[in-house]
Amino acid sequence: MEVLEGTVRDIVFQNEENAYCVLRIEDAKSLHTAVGIFPFISPGQTLRLKGEWLNHATFGKQFKCTEYEEILPNSLLGIERYLASGAISGIGPATAKKLVEKFGGSIFEILDKEPEKLLELEGIGKKKVEMISASYQKGKEVRNIMVFMQSYGVTPKQALKIYKAFGADSIRRVKENPYVLSEEIPTIGFKTADRIARNLGIMPDSPFRIQSGVKYLVNEFCSQGNTCMPKDMLVAKGIESLEVSEELIEANLVHSVMENRLVLEKVDGIDSVFTLPYLYSEASITKRILALSLQGVKEMKANVASHIAWFEKANGIAFHEKQKEAIEGAVTNGIEIITGGPGTGKTTIIKCILEIFEKEGKKVIMGAPTGRAAKRMSEATGRESKTIHRLLELGVTDEGEEEFEMEETSSLNCDVVIVDEASMIDVMLMNNLLKSISPGTRLILVGDADQLPSVGPGRVLEDLIESGAFKVVKLEYIYRQGKESYITINAHRINSGMMPFLNVKDSDFFFIESEGPEDSLEKVIDLILNRLPGFNRSWDRIRDFQVLSPMKKGDLGVLNLNEVLQNVLNSKARKTKFTEFRVGDKVMQTKNNYMIKWTRNPDPIFEGDGGQGVFNGDIGYVVRIDEEDEKVTVIFDDERYVTYESGELEELELAYAVTIHKSQGSEFKVVVIPVFMGPPLLMSRNLIYTAVTRARQLLVLVGSKRALNYMVSNTRTFERHTSLKYRIKSILDYGLSDSGGDGQIVR
Numbered sequence: 001m002e003v004l005e006g007t008v009r010d011i012v013f014q015n016e017e018n019a020y021c022v023l024r025i026e027d028a029k030s031l032h033t034a035v036g037i038f039p040f041i042s043p044g045q046t047l048r049l050k051g052e053w054l055n056h057a058t059f060g061k062q063f064k065c066t067e068y069e070e071i072l073p074n075s076l077l078g079i080e081r082y083l084a085s086g087a088i089s090g091i092g093p094a095t096a097k098k099l100v101e102k103f104g105g106s107i108f109e110i111l112d113k114e115p116e117k118l119l120e121l122e123g124i125g126k127k128k129v130e131m132i133s134a135s136y137q138k139g140k141e142v143r144n145i146m147v148f149m150q151s152y153g154v155t156p157k158q159a160l161k162i163y164k165a166f167g168a169d170s171i172r173r174v175k176e177n178p179y180v181l182s183e184e185i186p187t188i189g190f191k192t193a194d195r196i197a198r199n200l201g202i203m204p205d206s207p208f209r210i211q212s213g214v215k216y217l218v219n220e221f222c223s224q225g226n227t228c229m230p231k232d233m234l235v236a237k238g239i240e241s242l243e244v245s246e247e248l249i250e251a252n253l254v255h256s257v258m259e260n261r262l263v264l265e266k267v268d269g270i271d272s273v274f275t276l277p278y279l280y281s282e283a284s285i286t287k288r289i290l291a292l293s294l295q296g297v298k299e300m301k302a303n304v305a306s307h308i309a310w311f312e313k314a315n316g317i318a319f320h321e322k323q324k325e326a327i328e329g330a331v332t333n334g335i336e337i338i339t340g341g342p343g344t345g346k347t348t349i350i351k352c353i354l355e356i357f358e359k360e361g362k363k364v365i366m367g368a369p370t371g372r373a374a375k376r377m378s379e380a381t382g383r384e385s386k387t388i389h390r391l392l393e394l395g396v397t398d399e400g401e402e403e404f405e406m407e408e409t410s411s412l413n414c415d416v417v418i419v420d421e422a423s424m425i426d427v428m429l430m431n432n433l434l435k436s437i438s439p440g441t442r443l444i445l446v447g448d449a450d451q452l453p454s455v456g457p458g459r460v461l462e463d464l465i466e467s468g469a470f471k472v473v474k475l476e477y478i479y480r481q482g483k484e485s486y487i488t489i490n491a492h493r494i495n496s497g498m499m500p501f502l503n504v505k506d507s508d509f510f511f512i513e514s515e516g517p518e519d520s521l522e523k524v525i526d527l528i529l530n531r532l533p534g535f536n537r538s539w540d541r542i543r544d545f546q547v548l549s550p551m552k553k554g555d556l557g558v559l560n561l562n563e564v565l566q567n568v569l570n571s572k573a574r575k576t577k578f579t580e581f582r583v584g585d586k587v588m589q590t591k592n593n594y595m596i597k598w599t600r601n602p603d604p605i606f607e608g609d610g611g612q613g614v615f616n617g618d619i620g621y622v623v624r625i626d627e628e629d630e631k632v633t634v635i636f637d638d639e640r641y642v643t644y645e646s647g648e649l650e651e652l653e654l655a656y657a658v659t660i661h662k663s664q665g666s667e668f669k670v671v672v673i674p675v676f677m678g679p680p681l682l683m684s685r686n687l688i689y690t691a692v693t694r695a696r697q698l699l700v701l702v703g704s705k706r707a708l709n710y711m712v713s714n715t716r717t718f719e720r721h722t723s724l725k726y727r728i729k730s731i732l733d734y735g736l737s738d739s740g741g742d743g744q745i746v747r
């Protein structure tokens with residue numbers, strides 16, 4: 001590691017959120033540029049930086065700092081400059097000069113131990129001394145914490161997080177139990193805490209370590225979509241990754257259970273370990289959904305059959321028996337689940353259900369888990385539809401975590417709630433949705449249970465269906481037929497484990513064989529640049545073509561695809577220094593941001609008509625880049641302009657290619673999917689099924705038939721461990737369904 005020692009001349013850039021800074025540092029020889037995470041920095045401070053010299057393509061030679069400490073200057077001139085820099089509140093250039101003249105090199109000693117001596121100076125009163133002393137002590141505290149943390153291998157960025165969480169208490173808390181870091185600071189993981197603990201000399205068999213490690217393993221398992229972890233699996237994983245005996249894992253697990261940090265319950269005969277949030281969510285969903293189902297909705301006098309007949313006539317269709325059953329079921333049940341693949345008429349049914357309720361004077365609220373899905377629902381029905389987060393007025397806490405503002409007692413004020421794309425709802429969202437639905441309100445969940453499960457934990461829709469407790473209508477007959485329907489036909493074939501029909505003449509579903517990743521990449525680019533635009537000239541290469549890949553990394557992962565596609569599709573746009581984005585780029589918002597403002601006017605100066613919020617999965621286009629102020633303006637949905645500050649740009653990604661997981665709930669005119677052998681977890685039927693069902697007009701697969709075949713046959717990979725189905729079933733087994741009421745529960 002190399003060292004650079006010098007004084008901060010100025011701060012060229014500072015991200016207030018994560019403390020990333022670009023500094024100009026002066027040493028005895030010259031001025032240097034240094035970059036890194038520098039919390040609490042101000043010009044005039046003298047730093048000893050550790051890191052390495054790099055040659056940046058655009059910015060030239062710079063020092064990349066991974067560790068630093070502040071050193072107090074020792075020359076009188078250095079001390080005066082430091083004090084004059086504003087590093088200590090209450091001291092400016094004039095006071096700095098006076099202090100150095102009077103106290104010389106012992107000024108730091110005085111600031112630390114005898115600040116009252118400052119009163120001897122003319123013009124400094126008691127209040128000012130208090131201010132100076134407090135600021136000096138705070139600086140010292142921060143310095144000590146930074147030095148302590150870094151000496152145990154904590155990076156400045158992590159040290160900042162620790163300081164923000166524990167303040168002056170940081171060192172004591174970490175020394176006492178470093179594992180508190182991974183438990184209380186969301187972005188510090190067990191591995192970091194474990195490294196610090198080792199450096200602090202904590203033994204591998206310490207109960208703090210094992211209990212924290214066990215909890216970490218359960219959390220890790222849940223981050224893959226599960227809501228609980230079989231105990232045997234946890235113990236085996238614990239022995240392997242914590243390298244301690246089975247007895248120690250068991251004993252500490254019991255201890256965690258006794259202290260209520262973890263819960264051990266039997267799920268379908270298997271001992272399973274839960275963390276509290278998912279346990280509560282699944283238990284609460286069980287209680288609430290059974291209550292809704294059993295509540296007995298008010299009978300409607302409507303003659304549903306005549307409404308249906310009227311709708312059929314108006315739309316020139318004749319409903320299938322199953323479709324009629326779904327429509328009637330929506331009126332007679334407290335809860336109904338309607339599921340089916342593409343083209344089976346789900347949207348048509350929603351429209352009919354809406355009309356029936358509206359004609360009967362009932363208020364219907366519609367929602368979907370993503371902004372894209374909500375928008376499609378609005379377009380298809382001509383009625384307002386919102387994201388569930390919006391419906392529930394989901395807010396964001398200071399730490400940026402999502403938080404539902406709606407109190408448990410408040411509820412959606414309506415008679416019917418219809419939610420589309422219900423397969424994307426995870427346990428937390430479902431629980432929050434149910435909390436806001438008061439008894440007497442009907443809930444209709446519409447979705448395709450064979451698609452990828454929700455990104456977050458749980459398999460809510462499948463568990464509800466498989467519980468057998470609710471009215472479920474499964475639509476199987478496909479209505480979208482004819483020349484252009486091979487996307488739909490093949491989606492259904494894939495879903496039932498059959499290879500799709502490939503390259504039928506005049507169809508909309510193509511397969512292009514390739515000889516490995518490089519060849520696939522070339523073929524994808526050739527398709528987008530030449531072949532597809534030649535196929536239909538009305539398609540726009542950037543807007544209408546969407547590449548979907550199973551993964552992020554690798555030649556055919558979205559990161560590489562985006563880099564390559566940006567260069568071929570948007571090569572003329574000017575590059576700028578501060579961002580990878582260029583005007584004209586297709587981009588995707590990658591997290592829900594409820595705070596960010598949008599306007600209908602491209603110039604943010606004219607705030608006027610607008611609103612707040614851009615959501616995970618929203619796709620837009622870069623319309624302006626302001627180099628001087630380092631801002632990027634993006635237009636979403638052809639009308640909402642959002643200006644991102646440089647610190648917010650990490651919420652955006654290039655979106656010429658997106659992962660199949662991120663594409664859930666969206667549809668595109670033309671979809672191109674590279675199909676290749678990858679990690680088994682990503683080689684699954686529901687992944688390829690989800691990808692194929694995103695295409696509206698044309699679908700092209702590029703790759704190997706062997707990989708496609710593997711995906712179509714592989715149904716095992718995404719099995720999730722959850723308890724919702726079991727909880728609902730076990731309550732029913734106690735005979736709740738025989739307890740009277742309106743018999744809403746279907747057994």
Ligand SMILES: Nc1ncnc2c1ncn2[C@@H]1O[C@H](COP(=O)(O)OP(=O)(O)OP(=O)(O)O)[C@@H](O)[C@H]1O
Nearest residue numbers: 317318319320341342343344345346347348479480
């Ligand atoms: N009973 C029916 N008779 C004739 N056409 C129908 C019938 N039901 C639906 N359709 C038509 O089939 C097509 C697909 O229906 P719809 O869009 O409602 O299906 P979907 O399940 O919502 O599909 P996706 O999930 O792919 O959006 C539409 O053109 C619709 O008008």
